[in-house]
Amino acid sequence: MENITFICRCSDLTLQDIRDLINKGYNTFDELKRISRVGMGPCQGRTCLPLVLRELSIATGKPISELCPGTFRPPIKSIKLGAIADHTLEEGGEVNHV
DSSP states (O other): OOOOOEEETTTTEEHHHHHHHHHTTOOSHHHHHHHHOTTOSTTTTTTTHHHHHHHHHHHHOOOGGGSOOOOOOSOSSOOOHHHHHHHHHHTTOOOOOO
16 A cells, blocks of 8 residues: 555645645745645645645745745634624624525
8 A cells, every 4th residue: 555645634635746736836835725725625724734834844945934824814714604693693783584
């Protein structure tokens, strides 16, 4: 059986996939995210972000502290629609059911 190390379990990306993309010239987390969807799964990068930044650090020679962790847009945590409706009702607003 082949030894495969998964970096992003949400998008089924392996360490070799990430290294291949870096070797093709994708040198930022945002570039890797746009081409491969790394960090865009249900975990929103909580698992893969540090691993990808480590690989970028090795490839570019820059310390991880100097690398941009990418752009994240809210919500980065899943929110049930019922929680939003409940909050609206607590604030005195109305929830229209269609």
